[in-house]
Amino acid sequence: MNLATVRTLAERREAALERLGSNTTLWLATASDSRGPHLVPLFYRWDGFRLTTATFEGSRTLKNVRIQPKVRAAIGTAADVLMIDATATIANVADIADIGEIARRYAQASGNDPQLAPGFVYVQLAPVRIQLWTDAADIERRTVMRAGVWLDDPS
Numbered sequence: 001m002n003l004a005t006v007r008t009l010a011e012r013r014e015a016a017l018e019r020l021g022s023n024t025t026l027w028l029a030t031a032s033d034s035r036g037p038h039l040v041p042l043f044y045r046w047d048g049f050r051l052t053t054a055t056f057e058g059s060r061t062l063k064n065v066r067i068q069p070k071v072r073a074a075i076g077t078a079a080d081v082l083m084i085d086a087t088a089t090i091a092n093v094a095d096i097a098d099i100g101e102i103a104r105r106y107a108q109a110s111g112n113d114p115q116l117a118p119g120f121v122y123v124q125l126a127p128v129r130i131q132l133w134t135d136a137a138d139i140e141r142r143t144v145m146r147a148g149v150w151l152d153d154p155s
Contacts, residue, residue: 006137009151013144016132019075019082020046024109028053028125029072030088038064043109044125045102051125052091052102053082054114062121065090073125082132086125094124114121 007015026044031037036147038060044053051073055061065088073084093099099115103124107113112119130145132138144151 006059006141009141009144012132012138012141013150016130016144019132020051023075024105025075026051026053026084027074028061029060029074029133030068032064032067035060035064043092043106045101045105047054049097050124050127051086052096053125054106054122057119057121062090065123071125076132080134082130084127085129086127089126090122091122091124093122096124 024043024045025041027039028042029037029039040055040059040061042053042055042061044051069088071086072086073086075082077082093140096102099122103113103115107115114122126148127145128148129143131142132144133142
């Protein structure tokens with residue numbers, strides 16, 4: 001391992017925050033006992049604390065979240081990935097403070113306005129663990145959030 005390429009915790013946390021704020025798509029994995037794993041690409045918005053996405057009421061994703069709220073999301077590529085273990089909740093539109101901005105950004109990224117399409121349901125992902133890596137130098141210290149708290153020490 002080339003120690004010159006090892007990023008500090010602060011650098012990795014900053015990279016994670018930048019990625020969360022600048023990207024608009026993620027892969028969301030959900031599961032249920034009867035149907036097994038399910039993986040879909042979704043658009044999202046990061047508000048600094050959680051990711052908000054939308055899907056249709058009858059979707060397998062939403063059915064799985066209702067049964068098992070533990071989910072995993074991935075942002076990026078195999079060579080530069082951000083992995084997020086999260087707890088998903090189905091959000092009441094009235095409880096989302098910046099719903100207009102979320103809908104606008106979702107529509108801008110996807111071409112679908114969740115406020116105008118019947119049957120769209122918002123899902124919020126509260127990160128529990130976040131990991132990121134770009135190469136082997138990052139693997140050992142890839143975790144930047146644990147138990148929903150950004151780490152001060154990567155060990």
